[in-house]
Amino acid sequence: MQPLTGFRDFLPDACAERNYIFAKWREVAGHYGFVEFDGPVLEELDLYKKKSGEEIVRQLYEFVDKGERAVALRPEMTPTLARIVAEQHRQFRKPLKWFSIPQVFRYERPQRGRLREHFQLNCDIIGEEVPESDAELIALVIDVVRAFGFTSQDFVVRISDREFWTELLKLEKVPPDRWEEMLQAIDKSEREPREKTEERLGKLAKPVFEILEKGGESVKLNEIMGNLRMRGLADFAKIDVRIVRGLAYYTGIVFEVFDRAGKFRAIAGGGRYDQLVAQLSDNAVSLPALGFAIGDVVLGEMIRGNATARAQMEKTITSERDVEIYVVVAKEEQRGNAMAAIQQLRDSGYRVDYSLASAKIARQFRLAEQTGARFAIVFGDEWPQVGVKDLTSGKQESVPHDKVPSHLESLREP
RNA sequence: GUGGUCAUAGCUCAAUGGUAGAGCCCCAGAUUGUGGUUCUGGUUGUUGCGGGUUCGAGUCCCGUUGACCACCCCA
Numbered sequence: 001m002q003p004l005t006g007f008r009d010f011l012p013d014a015c016a017e018r019n020y021i022f023a024k025w026r027e028v029a030g031h032y033g034f035v036e037f038d039g040p041v042l043e044e045l046d047l048y049k050k051k052s053g054e055e056i057v058r059q060l061y062e063f064v065d066k067g068e069r070a071v072a073l074r075p076e077m078t079p080t081l082a083r084i085v086a087e088q089h090r091q092f093r094k095p096l097k098w099f100s101i102p103q104v105f106r107y108e109r110p111q112r113g114r115l116r117e118h119f120q121l122n123c124d125i126i127g128e129e130v131p132e133s134d135a136e137l138i139a140l141v142i143d144v145v146r147a148f149g150f151t152s153q154d155f156v157v158r159i160s161d162r163e164f165w166t167e168l169l170k171l172e173k174v175p176p177d178r179w180e181e182m183l184q185a186i187d188k189s190e191r192e193p194r195e196k197t198e199e200r201l202g203k204l205a206k207p208v209f210e211i212l213e214k215g216g217e218s219v220k221l222n223e224i225m226g227n228l229r230m231r232g233l234a235d236f237a238k239i240d241v242r243i244v245r246g247l248a249y250y251t252g253i254v255f256e257v258f259d260r261a262g263k264f265r266a267i268a269g270g271g272r273y274d275q276l277v278a279q280l281s282d283n284a285v286s287l288p289a290l291g292f293a294i295g296d297v298v299l300g301e302m303i304r305g306n307a308t309a310r311a312q313m314e315k316t317i318t319s320e321r322d323v324e325i326y327v328v329v330a331k332e333e334q335r336g337n338a339m340a341a342i343q344q345l346r347d348s349g350y351r352v353d354y355s356l357a358s359a360k361i362a363r364q365f366r367l368a369e370q371t372g373a374r375f376a377i378v379f380g381d382e383w384p385q386v387g388v389k390d391l392t393s394g395k396q397e398s399v400p401h402d403k404v405p406s407h408l409e410s411l412r413e414p
Numbered sequence: 415g416u417g418g419u420c421a422u423a424g425c426u427c428a429a430u431g432g433u434a435g436a437g438c439c440c441c442a443g444a445u446u447g448u449g450g451u452u453c454u455g456g457u458u459g460u461u462g463c464g465g466g467u468u469c470g471a472g473u474c475c476c477g478u479u480g481a482c483c484a485c486c487c488c489a
Contacts, residue, residue, distance in 0.1 A: 002480075048489095058415085059487070076489040104489070109415085112483065120489085246488050269489090293489070330447050365449035380447065391449070 006109075006116025016317045018119070021296050021303075022101055024147045025121040029099040032140050034123055037098050039080040045070040047079045050280060061105045061116075073105035077122040078249075078273070078291060079280065085126050085289075086281035094127030094287075113265050113298040123270075124291030126277070131220055134253040134272065134290060135227035141257060141268055141292050142228075142236045148299070149309040152235035155267070159225070159255045160243035162271070164218050168211075172204060180248055186212075187244035216241035224253065249273045253290070264302055268294035322372030325408070326391075327354040328364040330380030338379040341386075341401060348405060375411070377404065 003009050010018055026036065045062055061073035074080060077100050085096065100122045110116060123140055125133050138157055145155055165186060169179050185200035186208060198205040221239045228237050245254045254271030258264075270292020278286040303309040325345055329338050338354065345352045353371050355364050368376045368391060378387035382398060388407055389396035399407045 005480075059489085074489095078489080106487095106489070108487075110482085111485090114488090265488095295489095328448075361447050362449070367449085369449045376449080378448075387448085389448075394449085396448080 004116070008115065008117070016321060017300060017303075017313065018296060020313050020317055021148075021299060022119070025099075025101060025144060025294075028140070028144045028147050029121070029123055031143070032097065032123075032136070034097045034099040034140075037081075037084070037100050038102065039074075039077070039084060039100070041074055041103065042071050043074055043080060043083075045072045047083060047280070048072055048075060050079075059106050059108050061107050074102060075106050076104055076293070077102045077120070078124070078276065081122070081124055081126075081291075082277045082280045082289070085287065086277050086285045089126070089285060089287060095133065096124070096126040098126070099123040113301060115297060119296040120293045122291060122293045124289060126289045127287045129274070129288040131223050131253075132227060135224045137270065137290055137292060138224065138237060138255055139228060139231055139233055141255070141270065141294065142233050144294060145257060145268070145299075146236075148303055149312040150302075150306065153260060154306065155236070155257055155259050157237040157255050157257050158240035158243045159221060159237055159253065160239070160241045161218055161221055161253050162244065162250055163252055164216055164221070164241055165244065168207065169204075172207065174204065183244045184246070186242070187246060190242055212242060215239070220253070245269060245271060249276045249279075251275055255292070257294070259302055263305070264298050267298045267302060268292055318372065322374075323351040323353040324374055325350050325352045326364070326368030326371060326373035326376045327352060328361065328368065328376050328378045329354065329358065330361055330378050332358055334379035334383055337383060337401065341377065341379070341404065345405070345408075350408075375408065 008014070029036070045060070048060060060075055063071065065071050080102075081098065081100070089096070101119055102122065103117055103119050105117050107116060108114075121144065123137065123144075125137055138159065142157060162183065165183060166179060169176075169182060174182060182201065182204060185197055188200075189197040189208075189212065194209075198209075201208055217239050225234065225237065225239060228234050243254055243256050245256065250271040251274045252272035255269065256266040257268040258266055270290070272288070272290040274288040277289055303313055327338050327342050329335050335358075342352050342354060353367075353373070355367060359367075365376060373391060376387075376389045376391055378389065378396075380387070384401050385398045386401045386404060387396050388399050388404065388411075390411065397407075
């Protein structure tokens with residue numbers, strides 16, 4: 001039996017990596033004053049339809065439950081957040097700075113960096129419209145990636161502004177109902193042959209390509225770059241108006257994070273969605289909002305593909321997982337005394353392991369080695385003395401059993 | 415949804431159409447109380463599944479399931 005297509009088992013090594021990633025995410029979000037929330041994995045299908053239209057249903061894990069409700073596994077966190085905020089925002093001072101680490105689902109064929117489920121860090125600021133909030137959010141995404149050991153040599157945030165393009169569309173008198181189509185064409189221009197994009201854009205092709213070739217900018221974009229420069233983060237970001245993002249709900253600044261080597265798909269993306277809360281609450285509540293998401297799959301691939309990031313991860317995982325003390329029961333008659341010591345050491349906060357079944361001494365030492373223990377404590381004929389062995393140096397000392405805790409403390413100091 | 419590549423031991427992989435193997439891991443031993451390196455021995459398979467061709471199929475053909483990669487789409 002295997003897991004379903006596109007789903008993962010997390011064996012201990014994979015689970016340790018996942019926990020490492022989550023811990024870094026929580027740590028950095030905390031540095032920025034964000035607080036964690038969560039919501040249901042299952043939502044009414046309408047929540048997603050309302051936001052993205054019927055065609056999204058094709059990629060949704062969607063079904064009718066036993067109460068005949070049309071439901072879907074969450075494909076992203078933003079609609080849930082917008083729903084919660086529309087209902088509950090009065091309880092909280094603005095702006096809200098919230099993050100979440102949801103597992104999200106999509107029904108599509110798995111491929112590199114993309115499965116049918118993954119975890120993502122979502123960070124959102126609700127109720128603030130000044131560009132400083134856009135800069136703050138971008139600084140956060142930069143610091144999230146930096147936390148894994150990556151530098152400005154490894155990744156870059158490409159920052160754009162949908163308003164930059166909608167201004168042009170207004171100027172060129174393109175009817176608003178065709179804006180989304182035009183934005184999609186610009187979004188695809190990097191990945192498609194020029195002729196195809198020209199065809200999509202029609203009379204807009206000429207001005208758009210002029211801008212793309214000489215590089216666009218705006219007062220707002222320059223202000224955000226200036227803000228990042230003050231933080232010393234300018235090397236991690238650049239203005240790039242080619243970024244538009246596929247989702248229809250973005251209204252202003254949008255950005256995506258890429259590895260500089262271009263080996264992976266976008267590792268994070270986000271932007272401003274000032275209308276979404278109003279849209280989901282039928283205009284009962286209107287709050288400006290912005291957020292980003294970064295997934296665990298591509299980030300994990302990138303960490304494993306980078307020597308520095310990988311070493312940092314492995315070191316952290318090892319130091320948190322290895323047991324510190326392995327108790328060797330050299331004589332079965334000593335098992336009772338060993339158990340008492342094990343309980344005491346565990347109460348003191350040590351990670352302690354031992355062989356549940358009786359085993360030869362050599363095997364117990366091999367197990368001590370394999371669990372990564374720094375010390376072995378041998379219970380045998382010397383009782384009430386016990387042997388405390390430093391497994392790194394191989395040196396063993398005989399210590400009265402009741403002096404073991406203080407002896408370990410003295411060895412631990414340096 | 416479309417296309418390509420692949421599927422052999424727990425893991426990584428061999429095997430001209432002719433008796434299914436290696437390394438790693440695991441287990442046991444090398445004068446009965448001390449790990450890492452060594453040496454010796456051992457366990458492990460309906461060759462993903464179902465059909466077909468053939469005297470004979472892991473190998474060739476068809477189907478199916480799954481994996482990987484690309485496209486579509488992008489949260």
